[in-house]
Structure formats: structure tokens, C-alpha cells
Amino acid sequence: MFQCHCELCRKQTGTSSSSGAVVEQRNFQWLSGEHSIGKWEKSTGFTSHFCNYCGSTVPNQFRGSDLYWIPVGLLDGKDIVTVANLFECEKADWSNINSTVNSYQTKPEVESLIPLLLRENR
Numbered sequence: 001m002f003q004c005h006c007e008l009c010r011k012q013t014g015t016s017s018s019s020g021a022v023v024e025q026r027n028f029q030w031l032s033g034e035h036s037i038g039k040w041e042k043s044t045g046f047t048s049h050f051c052n053y054c055g056s057t058v059p060n061q062f063r064g065s066d067l068y069w070i071p072v073g074l075l076d077g078k079d080i081v082t083v084a085n086l087f088e089c090e091k092a093d094w095s096n097i098n099s100t101v102n103s104y105q106t107k108p109e110v111e112s113l114i115p116l117l118l119r120e121n122r
Contacts, residue, residue, distance in 0.1 A: 006087035
């Protein structure tokens with residue numbers, strides 16, 4: 001997974017970071033409820049997808065690609081590993097980042113980030 005510590009992600013989640021994983025579309029399938037998804041979009045293109053019934057953040061297609069962003073808080077796995085920390089320059093003073101693996105002070109180029117995130121899935 002990656003953790004994004006930018007101010008927008010912190011305010012959107014109400015936590016110290018947004019934690020997500022990226023999977024290829026061929027490895028993702030909705031089992032139910034896809035028709036119940038709402039979307040909020042900022043003028044910059046930042047989007048948030050959520051369940052219209054309970055408000056939970058839900059997976060969404062990553063910038064029109066063949067990848068899906070998965071909020072890791074939805075997963076039951078105990079062995080999820082942080083492979084990158086983004087926007088460390090904007091982290092909250094009270095936040096304790098426990099990983100120095102692939103530390104980025106700002107946002108890395110998407111083209112370099114995606115292979116890093118998918119490498120852990122193979």
C-alpha cells in the first residue's frame with residue numbers, strides 16, 4: 001500500500017493519511033452494490049467515491065486507467081506492507097510515519113509510482 005500525507009487526503013479522510021493499494025482491473029471485481037456509488041470531484045480532478053447508503057470510501061478506477069485504487073481499510077489482511085509514503089512534506093506534526101521505504105516529499109510521477117505499487121502484488 002501507499003500512504004498519502006497531503007493536506008487534501010488528511011482532510012478528506014479525517015486521519016493522518018489516506019492509505020490505498022492499486023490493483024489491475026483484471027484482478028478486481030464488484031460483487032454487489034456498484035449502482036450505489038456516489039462521487040465527489042474537486043476542480044483539480046481529485047475524486048472521492050463512496051457508498052450512498054453508509055458513506056464508506058469505496059474502490060475506484062484510477063484516473064481512467066486499467067487500475068483500481070483500493071482503500072486498504074476495507075481489507076481484512078494483516079500482512080499489508082507500506083511500499084511508499086507520499087507528500088511527507090505536508091504530514092501533520094502529530095503524525096508518526098513508521099516507514100522510510102520509498103519516501104517522497106511530494107507527489108512522484110504516476111508513471112514511476114504505479115510499477116512500484118504493482119510490484120508488491122506479483
